[in-house]
Amino acid sequence: MSEDLIARLSQDLRPLPRFMVARRLLVGAILGLLVSAALVAAIVGVRPDIGQAVGKTMFWGKLVYALALAAMALWACERLARPAGDARGRIGWLFAPVLALAAAAGWQFAHAPAAARAPMLMGHSASVCPWLILAFSLPPLGGLVWAVRGLAPTRLRLAGLMVGLAAGGAGAAAYALHCDEMAAPFLVVWYTLGVAAAGVVGWSLGPRVLRW
Amino acid sequence: MLRSLAGDAAAYRRLLAGLRERLDVYFRQRLRSDPAQAEDLVQETLMAVHAKRATFDTNQLVTAWTYAIARYKLIDHMRRSGRRRFTPIDEEHDLAAEDESAAADARLDLTRGLTGLSAHARDLVVSVKLRGEPIADVARRTGASEGAVKVTVHRGFMKLAARLRGRGDGK
Numbered sequence: 001m002s003e004d005l006i007a008r009l010s011q012d013l014r015p016l017p018r019f020m021v022a023r024r025l026l027v028g029a030i031l032g033l034l035v036s037a038a039l040v041a042a043i044v045g046v047r048p049d050i051g052q053a054v055g056k057t058m059f060w061g062k063l064v065y066a067l068a069l070a071a072m073a074l075w076a077c078e079r080l081a082r083p084a085g086d087a088r089g090r091i092g093w094l095f096a097p098v099l100a101l102a103a104a105a106g107w108q109f110a111h112a113p114a115a116a117r118a119p120m121l122m123g124h125s126a127s128v129c130p131w132l133i134l135a136f137s138l139p140p141l142g143g144l145v146w147a148v149r150g151l152a153p154t155r156l157r158l159a160g161l162m163v164g165l166a167a168g169g170a171g172a173a174a175y176a177l178h179c180d181e182m183a184a185p186f187l188v189v190w191y192t193l194g195v196a197a198a199g200v201v202g203w204s205l206g207p208r209v210l211r212w
Numbered sequence: 213m214l215r216s217l218a219g220d221a222a223a224y225r226r227l228l229a230g231l232r233e234r235l236d237v238y239f240r241q242r243l244r245s246d247p248a249q250a251e252d253l254v255q256e257t258l259m260a261v262h263a264k265r266a267t268f269d270t271n272q273l274v275t276a277w278t279y280a281i282a283r284y285k286l287i288d289h290m291r292r293s294g295r296r297r298f299t300p301i302d303e304e305h306d307l308a309a310e311d312e313s314a315a316a317d318a319r320l321d322l323t324r325g326l327t328g329l330s331a332h333a334r335d336l337v338v339s340v341k342l343r344g345e346p347i348a349d350v351a352r353r354t355g356a357s358e359g360a361v362k363v364t365v366h367r368g369f370m371k372l373a374a375r376l377r378g379r380g381d382g383k
Contacts, residue, residue, distance in 0.1 A: 005255055006228045009262040015219035020266035082267040083280030152264040154284045211288070212264075 021081055021151055025074055028147030029170055032140025036174035040136060044178045058182040063173055068097040069195055070169025073162045080159040081151035098192060105184035120183040126190050133194025137171025149210050160206015161199050168198025213274045231278050238282050253289055257282045333368035340365045
C-alpha cells in the first residue's frame with residue numbers, strides 16, 4: 001500500500017518555486033508589520049513631529065535597530081522552519097545589533113553630564129514602551145506563526161523563540177513611528193526588553209501553535 | 213532529491229522508495245509491539261516528505277532531513293498516544309546512529325561527504341581513517357611526508373565531519 005502512496009505522490013510532483021521558505025516568512029512578517037503600523041497610527045497615533053523626525057539620525061537608528069533584530073531572527077527562522085535545520089550560527093548574529101546599539105548607548109552615556117543621564121535612560125515612556133512593543137508585535141507574531149507552521153519546524157520551542165523575536169522586532173519598528181524617545185540608552189534597554197518579551201511569548205507558545 | 217525538486221518524477225519515485233525502506237526500519241524498530249502503527253507512520257512521514265519538500269535545504273543531507281521529519285512524526289505519535297518513552301523533540305540527538313540502517317546511511321552520507329574533498333584528500337582520508345593504514349605506509353605510497361599526510365587527513369576529516377553534521381555551508 002505504500003507503493004500506491006509513492007506512485008500517487010510522484011504523480012503529484014510539481015516543481016516548486018525557489019526560496020519558498022524565505023518567501024513565506026517574508027509574506028507573514030511584512031503583512032504583520034503593515035497591520036501593526038496601521039494599528040499604531042489608529043490607536044496611539046504617529047508622532048506629531050514626524051516631519052522633522054525623518055531628518056534625524058536617531059529616528060532612523062531606531063527603525064534600523066528594530067528591523068535588524070527582526071531580520072536576524074527571521075534569518076534564523078529560515079533554518080528552524082526546516083527539519084534538522086541548524087541555526088546556531090545565525091542565532092549568534094542577533095547579538096550584533098544589540099552590541100552595536102549598546103556601544104552607541106555607552107558612548108552617549110559617557111559623554112553626557114551626570115544630570116542628563118537618568119532621563120537618557122528612562123525617557124518619559126519607559127513604563128509603557130516595552131508593553132506597547134509587545135502588544136504591537138502580536139500581528140507579526142500571527143503572520144509568522146502562520147508562515148512557520150506551514151513549513152516544517154522540528155524544534156518548536158527554539159523556532160517559537162525566534163518567531164517571537166522577529167515579531168518583536170517588527171512590532172518595535174511599527175511602534176517607532178509613535179515613540180519620540182531619541183536616546184540610545186533608552187532604546188537599548190526598553191526596546192530590547194519589549195522585543196525579548198515577544199520572544200518569551202513565542203517561546204512559550206511554540207510547542208502548541210507551531211505544530212504541523 | 214535535487215532532480216526531484218526540479219520535477220523529475222522518475223528520480224522522485226526512486227527517492228521515495230529508498231526512503232520508504234529506511235523509514236520502515238526506523239519505525240518498526242521503535243514500535244516493535246505495533247507494526248500496523250509503524251506502517252501508518254511510514255506513510256505519514258512519506259506524505260510529510262512530499263508536502264514539505266520545499267523545506268529541504270540543498271546543503272543538507274536527505275537522510276538527516278528525512279529522519280528529522282520521522283522523529284517529529286514519532287514524537288507526535290507518542291504524545292497523542294500518551295506515552296513519553298522517547299527523547300523530547302528539542303534534544304539534539306543523532307538517531308541515525310542507533311539505527312539498524314545506520315551503516316547503510318553512514319555509507320551514503322559518507323560517499324556524499326567525501327565527494328566534497330579533492331581526489332588526493334579523499335584517497336588519504338579513506339586510507340587512513342577508513343582502512344586504518346599506518347600513516348607511514350600511506351606517506352611512502354603517495355610520496356608525501358608523514359606530516360603532510362597527517363595535515364591533509366585531518367583537514368579532510370574536519371571538512372567531512374562538518375558536512376555530515378548537516379552544515380554544508382559551514383554555518
